[in-house]
Amino acid sequence: MNLFASAIDWILDPANYVGLNAIPLRIGQHLVFSLVTLVFASAIAIPLGYLIGHTGRGRGLAVTTSGGLRAIPTLGLLTLVALWVGIGVVAPYVALTVLAIPPILAGAYTGFEAIDRRTIDAARAVGMSELQIVRKVELPLGLPLLIGGLRSATLQVIATATLAAYVADLGLGRYLFSGLKTRDYAEMLGGSILVILLALALEGIFALIQRFVVPRGVSGRLGTAPKLRTGGPAAAR
Amino acid sequence: MIEFRSVSKRFPDGTLAVEDFSLVLPSHKTTVLVGSSGSGKTTLLRMINRMVDPTSGSVEIDGEDIATLPPVKLRRGIGYVMQNSGLLPHRTVLDNVATVPLLRGTPKRQARADALAMLDTVGLDRALADRYPSQLSGGQQQRVGVARGLAVNPNILLMDEPFGAVDPIVRAELQQELVRLQKELDKTVVFVTHDIEEAFLLGDQIVILRDGGRIAQVGSPAELLANPADDFVASFVGADRGRRALHVERHGNEDVVVDSDGRLAGVLKPESAR
Numbered sequence: 001m002n003l004f005a006s007a008i009d010w011i012l013d014p015a016n017y018v019g020l021n022a023i024p025l026r027i028g029q030h031l032v033f034s035l036v037t038l039v040f041a042s043a044i045a046i047p048l049g050y051l052i053g054h055t056g057r058g059r060g061l062a063v064t065t066s067g068g069l070r071a072i073p074t075l076g077l078l079t080l081v082a083l084w085v086g087i088g089v090v091a092p093y094v095a096l097t098v099l100a101i102p103p104i105l106a107g108a109y110t111g112f113e114a115i116d117r118r119t120i121d122a123a124r125a126v127g128m129s130e131l132q133i134v135r136k137v138e139l140p141l142g143l144p145l146l147i148g149g150l151r152s153a154t155l156q157v158i159a160t161a162t163l164a165a166y167v168a169d170l171g172l173g174r175y176l177f178s179g180l181k182t183r184d185y186a187e188m189l190g191g192s193i194l195v196i197l198l199a200l201a202l203e204g205i206f207a208l209i210q211r212f213v214v215p216r217g218v219s220g221r222l223g224t225a226p227k228l229r230t231g232g233p234a235a236a237r
Numbered sequence: 238m239i240e241f242r243s244v245s246k247r248f249p250d251g252t253l254a255v256e257d258f259s260l261v262l263p264s265h266k267t268t269v270l271v272g273s274s275g276s277g278k279t280t281l282l283r284m285i286n287r288m289v290d291p292t293s294g295s296v297e298i299d300g301e302d303i304a305t306l307p308p309v310k311l312r313r314g315i316g317y318v319m320q321n322s323g324l325l326p327h328r329t330v331l332d333n334v335a336t337v338p339l340l341r342g343t344p345k346r347q348a349r350a351d352a353l354a355m356l357d358t359v360g361l362d363r364a365l366a367d368r369y370p371s372q373l374s375g376g377q378q379q380r381v382g383v384a385r386g387l388a389v390n391p392n393i394l395l396m397d398e399p400f401g402a403v404d405p406i407v408r409a410e411l412q413q414e415l416v417r418l419q420k421e422l423d424k425t426v427v428f429v430t431h432d433i434e435e436a437f438l439l440g441d442q443i444v445i446l447r448d449g450g451r452i453a454q455v456g457s458p459a460e461l462l463a464n465p466a467d468d469f470v471a472s473f474v475g476a477d478r479g480r481r482a483l484h485v486e487r488h489g490n491e492d493v494v495v496d497s498d499g500r501l502a503g504v505l506k507p508e509s510a511r
């Protein structure tokens with residue numbers, strides 16, 4: 001309890017709000033770093049996931065590769081890339097992008113796969129081109145699962161981005177590594193608490209987003225065909 | 238006019254769904270394909286809008302081999318009503334009906350106005366226009382499906398067991414509605430069902446199918462009842478039993494008609510009484 005109180009004191013200490021090690025600056029770095037990582041990972045994983053989901057091909061390969069990527073210890077990969085390209089921000093970007101790809105990829109293709117095949121067949125039968133099927137049917141109906149994938153990727157990246165400080169002067173992880181070195185446990189714990197708060201805040205934001213991207217008319221049940229319901233509760237409008 | 242010329246379809250897994258099928262479907266008439274489950278009805282229907290391409294043989298519309306037409310364009314010109322309505326769950330009733338006109342480049346306002354008018358045509362309350370498919374009953378969904386099929390004013394309307402999933406009362410209602418619509422709109426309709434009563438009610442030409450899309454007999458309802466080609470057709474159309482196998486009994490001065498179960502079907506009136 002004593003340690004916890006001193007960690008709170010550390011967070012509130014005005015001395016920690018000035019200079020190059022200021023808390024807001026570190027939070028900003030942490031967020032920007034995570035965001036850029038997620039954008040990289042999305043740029044790779046979303047188109048690939050959509051391709052797999054739409055064509056139904058390459059799923060086995062995607063599952064195996066994702067499993068392989070997940071199994072790579074991020075700290076090990078980070079060290080490896082850092083040894084290769086040197087100390088700096090490149091290594092953490094690479095390592096964390098690799099970490100973020102599997103959940104986003106899975107979100108993208110499971111989002112497409114969860115859609116009732118008959119809905120897609122009907123869209124094709126009335127004369128939608130393949131691109132129109134993706135844009136007008138699969139994308140909106142698959143969005144909730146994609147956001148779910150982005151959500152878990154974001155949590156993992158925010159938490160693991162502390163490792164970036166291992167090889168670069170970057171993010172909230174600095175407090176953990178420097179606290180560890182100087183045995184300043186208040187600083188370490190304070191830094192951890194900040195990471196946790198950041199993760200919780202983003203989690204809340206995603207929970208909100210996820211409620212809004214469920215297409216109207218689907219009323220929370222993902223990709224199900226219209227049920228023959230009589231007098232059920234009207235879908236949220 | 239739609240013409241099948243020696244069409245066969247073998248699916249990649251080896252199933253021979255249709256074998257050497259040839260048939261002419263006259264314009265402005267309703268042709269009903271009827272047969273038991275797995276006899277190839279859906280496969281035949283989907284060859285008309287190229288959702289299935291034949292393995293051999295050809296399908297022609299007004300003398301043009303459709304294999305030479307781009308499938309997307311072809312499909313936008315053909316109405317298709319599916320068994321499960323096939324509506325897009327994330328679009329309102331109105332947007333579902335307007336889907337194909339919008340794909341064809343009709344201006345949005347126009348498409349929506351037309352779609353509203355189409356709801357009237359199929360007997361749907363305009364108040365349902367902003368609902369989502371999941372908020373409709375099965376019968377209402379089927380009507381929306383029909384409205385969507387008619388929205389581009391196609392010459393050809395394909396209907397695959399469109400009333401299969403609704404209860405008998407709604408079903409009868411929808412059938413009557415279709416009879417009325419067809420009088421009004423005069424489309425070339427291809428209708429799939431395994432209900433012979435429905436086939437008799439709606440069809441000008443009825444095609445009775447055996448397995449593998451082999452034709453057992455083609456004809457008008459009267460021809461099929463009067464001259465079934467074989468026992469298979471006779472038992473399919475029920476010419477040999479129940480309320481289709483009628484005979485006359487004399488009661489006093491009147492001739493009454495009785496079915497094979499002995500139930501009274503009606504009174505026989507002389508031609509002059511019509």
Ligand SMILES: Nc1ncnc2c1ncn2[C@@H]1O[C@H](COP(=O)(O)OP(=O)(O)OP(=O)(O)O)[C@@H](O)[C@H]1O
Pocket residue numbers: 248249250252253254272273274275276277278279280281431
């Ligand atoms: N995509 C496919 N791949 C392999 N076989 C198929 C495919 N589609 C249909 N078949 C097979 O082709 C045959 C005819 O199928 P089809 O769907 O045309 O029958 P149907 O007459 O419409 O039956 P139902 O009344 O049950 O709808 C069946 O044996 C079916 O299993």
Ligand SMILES: [Mg+2]
Pocket residue numbers: 278279280397
């Ligand atoms: Mg069928």
